[in-house]
Amino acid sequence: MKIDVSSILKEAGGQIEIDGCVSLPDTKFLGEYRFPEPIKVKGGVSNNGKSLILRADAEGVMITSCARCMKEIAVPMKFHMDENLAREDSGIDADADVILFRDSEIELDDIVYDNFLMNVEGxxxxxxxxxxxxPECGKDLNEGDCGCSNDNIDPRWSALLDIMKDNE
Ligand SMILES: [Zn+2]
Ligand SMILES: [Zn+2]
Structure with missing residues (x-):
């Protein structure tokens, strides 16, 4: 989704409303994420006299897998975006705090995607x-006990257990 900011570029105090959808790509980052439908984005871009400020909320659903049983789950997600934007030729240095854009169009997809990566949990x-x-047979233990013996103690712990026994 592109936002045309030409109408507020030279107008301090000007504001443009954002109300749309952004499709995010399937992503492998801390985990694997898919998006069954576009993410809703609502907010605005305003000109504060120096740069453009984008403030918006993104809301949607992502599909990922449970970190323990690997089952596919749909996770509702919501995050806030707060970004400083400036035109490439504005003379403002590109640093971590400013996103530069060309001409008078802001590519919202990249901004939403970067913010998603910053907000997603591991x-x-x-x-x-x-x-x-x-860990032995791979059975989903939510569906019941698998019958494997669970007394395989991690070798890192067994040394500690030996010490505890000696102290008894
Ligand atoms: Zn699970
Ligand atoms: Zn088992």
Whole structure:
């Protein structure tokens, strides 16, 4: 989605409303994410006399997998965007705080995508107490016990347990 800001470029105090949708690509970042439908974006761009300020909220649903049982889950997501924008030829230095744009069009897709990456979490669970998969047989433990013995203790812990036994 492109936003034409030509009408407010030279008008301090000018404002343009944003109300639209942005499609995000399938993404592999901290996990894998897909978007069944475009993300809704609502907000505005305003000219504060020095640069353009974009303030908007994005809202949508993403499909990812539970970090424990790997089941596919739909996760509602919502994030706020607050960005400083300036024209390439405005003389403002490009640094981490300013997004430069060419001519009079802002490419909203890139901004929404970057903000999504900043807001996405590394772990999503299908439910708070998801039991995950059995490390032995791979069975989904939410569906019941698999019968594997669970007394395989991580070798890093066994040394500690030995010490505890000695102290008894
Ligand atoms: Zn799960
Ligand atoms: Zn098992």
């Amino acid at each position: 772990k999503y669970l299908c439910k708070e107490d998801c039991k995950g998969l059995c």
